[in-house]
Every structure is written in structure tokens, then in C-alpha cells.
Amino acid sequence: MNKLEARNVNVFYGPNQVIKDVSISIKKNTVTAFIGPSGCGKSTFLRLFNRMNDYIDIFKMEGRIEIDGSDIYDKQIRVEELRKQIGMVFQKPNPFPKTIYENVIYGLRIQGIKDKKILDEVVEKSLKQAALWEEVKDKLKNSALALSGGQQQRLCIARTLAVAPTVILMDEPASALDPISSAKVEELIYELKSQYTIVIVTHNMQQAGRVSDTTAFFYMGELVEHDSTKMIFTNPKNERTQNYITGRFG
């Protein structure tokens, strides 16, 4: 069974159709990159998987999105429970104005977990997984806002990991970072793949090539091509994909 599955999905913002009949299957423990020009619908499509678009009044969706075979838009689904399973990392690091420690356990606090031993364990484990532990272990009570941009982004990833999701959605997670921090986030994605299913939206073609197993190219709301990343970057089947990745778009 595929971890994530979209079937004939259409999305409308008011009268505008922004996703057009998209179907895609994403296997467990893989990294999938969504690429495409601005406004092609890739971020909208990514946000369907944790129902982030629900907050937009004029949003309407048709079709079916499944996680582990279950329809996540079913009326029985509790969105809070869904988001424990599906974490999200955004373009701009968005730590809360709290300590590093409090940032990591924020999700657990909301869940009502108070046992300090459990919380301490989760903080260490999550920060280690996010490759940040060594840099912050002696200053867990310091403000998260004092960290560098790259550290803040890895903290946000640690915060996502703390609630033990199975899927991580990333919307341009390294685009606001310097090359070294960006490389660290990429390394992290590579390491996390063994335990999580990751979907990443990126404008950086080389990054998509480096981190992902499969790449999906979106254009004007359509999924033009989804194939192994090696195939997309060496021999794409569709001319529009080739024109986009070689920079000859338009």
C-alpha cells in the first residue's frame, strides 16, 4: 500500500481551479520533491495532505486524499489527530518566542504530557534526529530566537519530529538558509528518510536532485510528470518538464 495517495484531485479557490485532476502515489519512507514555477499549485497540493487549506474560506476540493489507505477528508477524521501524524516545516523558520526546550515539546504539552522524564527524552531524541543536539545541549533554556536561521529551521524540524509523525511535509525548507545550513537540512532529509515519508516543495533544482527519490513536476495546476528523480533529471519524458528543468521555460 502507498503511504500517500491522491486520486483525481481538483482544488478551487472560489471560481479559480488551481489543481486539475491530479493523481499521485507516494511510497513509504521515500522523499518526493514537488517542483514547478511559482503559482503552479505545488504548495497548495502539498498542504492538502495535512488539511492546511481548510482555513481558506473559498477553498473547495474534489477527489480523494488517502494516508495509509484512509480518506483524510472523511467527516470522521479529527484534524488535530491527523496533524500529529503529518508534520510540516515551512520556508521561514518559525520558532515560538520560548526556550529551545519549550519549542521542542510544544506539541506534547498541547497533548497534555507533563512527565518531565518523557519530555526530556523527547527533547534529546528529537534534537539529535534534527542534528542540532550537539550545538544546543548546553543551552536548552535559552531563547530559540537567539539561534541562527539554520539552527532555527532544524529546531522547527525537531519540533515536528517530537510528536512522532510518519509523514513530514516541507515547503521550501532550505530556501531561506545559507549554503552550509541548507546542506545540513539536506543531509537531515536524507537521514530521516529511513523513518519518515517526506514530501518537499523546492525551487532549487539541484536540491531536488540531491535529496529526492522521485520528483513531480507541476505546471498550471496539472501534474505534468512524476518519475524517479534520476529519470526526471536525465531523460524527462515530457517536453514541458525538460523545458522547465533546463531553464528554457515559456
Next chain:
Amino acid sequence: MSHLDIELQQLKAETIKMWTLVNLQLNKGKESLLNLDKDLAREVILSERRVNAYELKLDRDCENIFALFNPVAVDLRFVLAVLKINNNLERTGDIAEGIAKFVINVDHNFDKQLLELTRAVEMYEAAINMMNETLQAFDQENTAIARKVFQQDELLDDINIKANAVIADYIRNHPECIESALYLLSIIRKLERVGDQAKNVAEEIIFYIEAKVLKHRSIVEKNKK
């Protein structure tokens, strides 16, 4: 036109210049062989330096494009193909130089009858034609022309295989011409290698345009579109 497009166009133009030079070396080599024109043979040897300089330049250009532009898809295949074609052209240049050296070393004209019996001239012309056609295929991005080369290579192989017996027989009957007969056999061997280089180049052209790998495939498979 994008910056990368301009770089790729320049790379193509430089490759064509090198190719034209190598083909000219082969042509001059043939003329020098037929007329035992040692001056022309020396010209071939001298032009080898220019071919080598082109080889280094194309290597460097490809390296720069990889490093600075991170080409993908058809652009990546094009630069990879040029990198290998560059190598094939340089070797073809070496072969032309080798033939020219034989022409300089040989004492008297190659016997016309022997040239006819071995089909060496026909082979030389076929080899030159193969290199011209691959150049045309590369310039026009035409894989149909590139595929014609595979068939012609069979002719070169056939002439090469039969040359042993023909030359052995000739030597038995003309022991005074052993040296020139052996030089001619060496030239035939070298021409067979030109055919191989042209075939490799044709494979690279098809790889970059159609994204198909034809190396180590049978001729029937190679000719399938």
C-alpha cells in the same frame, strides 16, 4: 537565448572545428598515401598539435559547464556526449598521424595492384565518409544519418578481416615488397580503428538526442528507432 544556450552553442561550434580538422587530417593522409606525398604527410603530423590543443580546450569547456551551469536532461547528455566525442576525435587524429608516419617511412610507392586487392583505398574512403557523416549528424542533430554509420562499419571490418590473407599471398609472390606490404597492413588496421571511433561517435550522438544507450548492442538493435 539563455546564457547556458550560448555556452552550449559555443561548445558545439568548437567541437565542429576540431572535427573538421581531424577529417582534413584523414583526407590529407589518404592523398599522401596514394601519391606518396611525404610533404603532405608531414602536414598531417604537424596539425596533430592543433588537434591536441582542441582536445584540452573542449575538456576544459565541458568541465566549466558542469561546474557553473549544472546542466540536466538533454543539456547534460549533450555535454557528456561532447566529452566522449572529444576523446574519439583526438584518437582519430592520432590514427591519421600514425598513417602519415608510415607514408614518410616507406621507401617506395605502394603497389597499385596491392591497393586494389586489399581494397585499402575503398576502406580509406569509407572511413572518411563515416567521419563526415557523423559530423553532419552532429551538426544537424540527425540520428538517421548517425545510424547509417553502423552499416558502413561492417564494410571496414570485412575488408580488415580479409586483408591478412591477401597480404600474405602478395608477400609470397613479391618478397621484395615485404616492407611496404606490412606498412599497408598496419594502415588497414588503423583504418579499422577509425571505423570504431566513428561508430562510438554515432552512438554518442544518438545517446544525446534520443537518450538511448546503444553501446554493446547488435547492429539490428542499433538501427531500431
